Amino acid sequence: MLAGRPYLKMNGLGNEFIILDLREEPAKLDEEAIRKAADPKTGPGCDQFITIENRKGHDGVFMGVYNADGSEVGACGNAARCVGWLLMEENGETKVDFETLGAPLHAMRIGDKRIAVDMGEPKFGWREIPLAEQMDDTRYVDVKLGPIDKPVLWGPAAVNVGNPHCVFFVEDAEAQALDRFGPMIEHHPLFPERVNVSVAQVLSKHAIRLRVWERGAGITKACGTAACAALVSAHRRRLTARKATVTLDGGDLAIEWREDDNHIIMTGPVTLEGEGRFSDDF
Numbered sequence: 593m594l595a596g597r598p599y600l601k602m603n604g605l606g607n608e609f610i611i612l613d614l615r616e617e618p619a620k621l622d623e624e625a626i627r628k629a630a631d632p633k634t635g636p637g638c639d640q641f642i643t644i645e646n647r648k649g650h651d652g653v654f655m656g657v658y659n660a661d662g663s664e665v666g667a668c669g670n671a672a673r674c675v676g677w678l679l680m681e682e683n684g685e686t687k688v689d690f691e692t693l694g695a696p697l698h699a700m701r702i703g704d705k706r707i708a709v710d711m712g713e714p715k716f717g718w719r720e721i722p723l724a725e726q727m728d729d730t731r732y733v734d735v736k737l738g739p740i741d742k743p744v745l746w747g748p749a750a751v752n753v754g755n756p757h758c759v760f761f762v763e764d765a766e767a768q769a770l771d772r773f774g775p776m777i778e779h780h781p782l783f784p785e786r787v788n789v790s791v792a793q794v795l796s797k798h799a800i801r802l803r804v805w806e807r808g809a810g811i812t813k814a815c816g817t818a819a820c821a822a823l824v825s826a827h828r829r830r831l832t833a834r835k836a837t838v839t840l841d842g843g844d845l846a847i848e849w850r851e852d853d854n855h856i857i858m859t860g861p862v863t864l865e866g867e868g869r870f871s872d873d874f
């Protein structure tokens with residue numbers, strides 16, 4: 593039951609969130625309620641529904657991530673910055689740890705509304721992504737698409753950064769019909785847990801242009817985990833350095849894949865839009 597409960601509206605580069613703090617008063621969330629809240633026709637509207645919880649089996653604060661289609665997933669980079677910011681506003685610290693289904697996260701305050709999050713280590717093994725069949729070199733994954741007009745895209749990279757990603761490297765990111773082939777790849781049988789789909793145009797050793805079709809949400813203005821996936825995939829192909837600016841529709845993220853501990857650090861802005869209260873029909 594969400595009726596009457598307060599929530600916050602936040603975004604990370606236009607990736608929209610409803611954030612519900614369940615620590616004082618836990619609630620049972622069902623997919624239907626999340627879909628209703630995420631749809632601007634029936635609720636406040638968001639790309640992901642985010643919870644802050646004390647969840648059994650997890651130490652400290654837990655961040656729950658639910659896509660607009662109601663599916664619970666392991667990671668959300670843009671929301672991790674927003675929740676990190678909220679927790680640091682609360683405790684007055686300049687760093688904070690919290691957990692997700694994907695990995696334990698460490699957030700650091702870089703500026704008033706600029707947060708860095710250590711997203712942990714990327715996983716490249718076919719079972720870790722996961723893929724439905726063995727592929728030993730996941731820098732180039734063989735995704736046979738059904739009858740599409742012309743196979744202009746092939747051999748994407750695949751990686752798990754707390755959630756599964758598939759990154760196509762292209763000459764012109766703007767020219768890709770992501771709205772058409774994004775869902776085809778998202779639901780492709782090679783990805784048993786579905787997948788987030790990106791098109792990445794490498795502009796230089798330190799710059800990538802990225803557009804994203806998100807699993808369970810469709811095209812969004814920005815996807816933090818996709819930016820992490822694109823940087824590590826580009827570096828594995830020797831297309832960029834270990835640090836680059838990733839430019840999404842909603843703006844820039846600074847991504848670094850650290851050599852010493854193999855961790856990915858994502859830095860970017862957070863925006864607090866305001867707060868609201870769920871109406872009585874929730």
Ligand SMILES: N[C@H](CCC[C@H](N)C(=O)O)C(=O)O
Binds near residue numbers: 666818
């Ligand atoms: N659609 C993603 C979850 C949200 C990721 C994105 N909003 C981010 O900032 O990383 C998935 O199904 O794994």
